[in-house]
Amino acid sequence: MMEARHTSTSERRQAQLDALVDAAERRIATGGIKALKARDLAAEIGIALGGLYNLVPDLDELALRVSSRTLNRLGEALTATADRWPLATPDDAVNRLVAIAQAYLAFARGNLSLWRTLFELRLAGDAVLPEWAANDQLRLFHHIAEPLAVLLPQQTEAGRGLTARTLFAAVHGIVVIGLEDRLIAVPPQALNAQIEWLVRATCRGFST
Amino acid sequence: MMEARHTSTSERRQAQLDALVDAAERRIATGGIKALKARDLAAEIGIALGGLYNLVPDLDELALRVSSRTLNRLGEALTATADRWPLATPDDAVNRLVAIAQAYLAFARGNLSLWRTLFELRLAGDAVLPEWAANDQLRLFHHIAEPLAVLLPQQTEAGRGLTARTLFAAVHGIVVIGLEDRLIAVPPQALNAQIEWLVRATCRGFST
DNA sequence: GCCTCATGTGAACGGCGTTCAAAAAATGCC
DNA sequence: GGCATTTTTTGAACGCCGTTCACATGAGGC
Numbered sequence: 001m002m003e004a005r006h007t008s009t010s011e012r013r014q015a016q017l018d019a020l021v022d023a024a025e026r027r028i029a030t031g032g033i034k035a036l037k038a039r040d041l042a043a044e045i046g047i048a049l050g051g052l053y054n055l056v057p058d059l060d061e062l063a064l065r066v067s068s069r070t071l072n073r074l075g076e077a078l079t080a081t082a083d084r085w086p087l088a089t090p091d092d093a094v095n096r097l098v099a100i101a102q103a104y105l106a107f108a109r110g111n112l113s114l115w116r117t118l119f120e121l122r123l124a125g126d127a128v129l130p131e132w133a134a135n136d137q138l139r140l141f142h143h144i145a146e147p148l149a150v151l152l153p154q155q156t157e158a159g160r161g162l163t164a165r166t167l168f169a170a171v172h173g174i175v176v177i178g179l180e181d182r183l184i185a186v187p188p189q190a191l192n193a194q195i196e197w198l199v200r201a202t203c204r205g206f207s208t
Numbered sequence: 209m210m211e212a213r214h215t216s217t218s219e220r221r222q223a224q225l226d227a228l229v230d231a232a233e234r235r236i237a238t239g240g241i242k243a244l245k246a247r248d249l250a251a252e253i254g255i256a257l258g259g260l261y262n263l264v265p266d267l268d269e270l271a272l273r274v275s276s277r278t279l280n281r282l283g284e285a286l287t288a289t290a291d292r293w294p295l296a297t298p299d300d301a302v303n304r305l306v307a308i309a310q311a312y313l314a315f316a317r318g319n320l321s322l323w324r325t326l327f328e329l330r331l332a333g334d335a336v337l338p339e340w341a342a343n344d345q346l347r348l349f350h351h352i353a354e355p356l357a358v359l360l361p362q363q364t365e366a367g368r369g370l371t372a373r374t375l376f377a378a379v380h381g382i383v384v385i386g387l388e389d390r391l392i393a394v395p396p397q398a399l400n401a402q403i404e405w406l407v408r409a410t411c412r413g414f415s416t
Numbered sequence: 417g418c419c420t421c422a423t424g425t426g427a428a429c430g431g432c433g434t435t436c437a438a439a440a441a442a443t444g445c446c
Numbered sequence: 447g448g449c450a451t452t453t454t455t456t457g458a459a460c461g462c463c464g465t466t467c468a469c470a471t472g473a474g475g476c
Contacts, residue, residue, distance in 0.1 A: 037462090037463075037464090038463080038464055038465080039462090039463085039464090047424080047425090048424060048425045048426060049425080049426065049427095049464095049465090050424075050425060050426065050427095050465085050466075050467080051423090051424060051425070052464095052465090053464095053465070053466080054423080054424075058464075058465080059464070059465095119384075119388075119391075120328075121390070122240075122390065134392060137391065137392045138392060141392070162394065162395075162398060162402065165385075165392070165393055165394045165402075166382060166394055166402040166405070166406060168385075169381045169382040169384070169385040169386065169393065169394060170378035170379075170381050170382055170406055171378075171381065172381045172384075172385060173377045173378050173379065173380045173381015173382065173383075173384065173385075174374060174377040174378055174381065175381075176327075176377070176380075176381065176384070177373075177376075177377040177380060177381075178377065180327075182329070182330065183327075183345065184342060184345045184346060184349070184373070185373055185377065186370065186373045186374055186377060187370075190370060194370065194373075194374040197374070197413070198374060198378055198410060200413065201409060201410045201412070201413025201414075202406060202409045202410060202413070204409070204412060204413050205405070205408065205409025205410070205412050205413065206409075245431090245432075245433090246432080246433055246434080247431090247432085247433090255455080255456090256455060256456045256457060257433095257434090257456080257457065257458095258434085258435075258436080258455075258456060258457065258458095259454090259455060259456070260433095260434095261433095261434070261435080262454075262455080266433075266434080267433070267434095
């Protein structure tokens, strides 16, 4: 053991785990979740096949860790976009919502495989969602709920949360189907315009 | 060979293929696409393992055939719903669109695993979508485009087609995320109301 | 130096989709 | 019917997969 000085076992394990998640991320980004092979990963980070299971209980959890990273990068992208748009008037709110939706599309386009695995992951039977994953998601919804507070000041927090989820899901639907070449969908070059139209239309729906 | 009289080879092959797709459909409906195992299927329809590949080139195509059935049943469900709603006035059109969207949700709920495999199927690299599959999809969009013609008489056919795709994708997004227990989403009991709200809001967006 | 114990290893296991040489059945011909 | 030829069916075998576990390896305390 002991290749670097002052390196405890747990520190090395953490470094190996980081390398593993790095490798997993690269492989998913290149070849999708189907490209996550135990033997390839072990070879890439220089440990024996069985050693993987000292770092991670199974490959599903590895994909989950990659997804967590992706979700955080998505959050940063949305934050960066939101910060570029003022939020004083209702018009500002609508514009920011449009910008966020389009940033979502841009992120999905630019991180296609990683973004897809966010939703392809179906955990085995027991299906207990780790709480950190839930928190990651809640943080995303905040980006939508915030402008909604300007647009719908009279609504309750819970009501706006529901609206935020609905709006997100609708935009998400356009993006999923639009980026899926197998389906007859909104053509890729029209996606931005259609998303903008949908967001503006639903926002107009608030006032009537 | 020859167990039933006047049964040609090709007729028996067709019967076996039907039995195979039946079995595949049952297994997907029960356990999702992960439950589609070559050995189980062969045993269930009473042929040898290798015999499967006389009926179907691989399991992906089998899943595709099941998906075709599902798509057709979905089409029938939407047709039945559409037929129950008049289409004389713009108000009628909006109401019908809402009804169709909710019928889509109901179908997804009632055929969860089969409906999911419609979208989980990612065909290998070459990615040529069989034309019959494309036609199935086009027929579905017609159900949305038809009311849109009443709502947007001045628009071109192509423009309405684009709107139909966008509207479908948005509703689809709410349904996918809403029926996915892994994600924080619109709670199931609120799905109907949220879908109705979205459809009505976007329809109001047409006139302004 | 030596014992102890945590850590790392890779052969092995069970399961998967798919293939293919060989067996079996059907068909054609006398 | 009997034999040769072709078609169809069979299941053992292949290669790959995720995961496990008996064993080897090396570090830390004495």
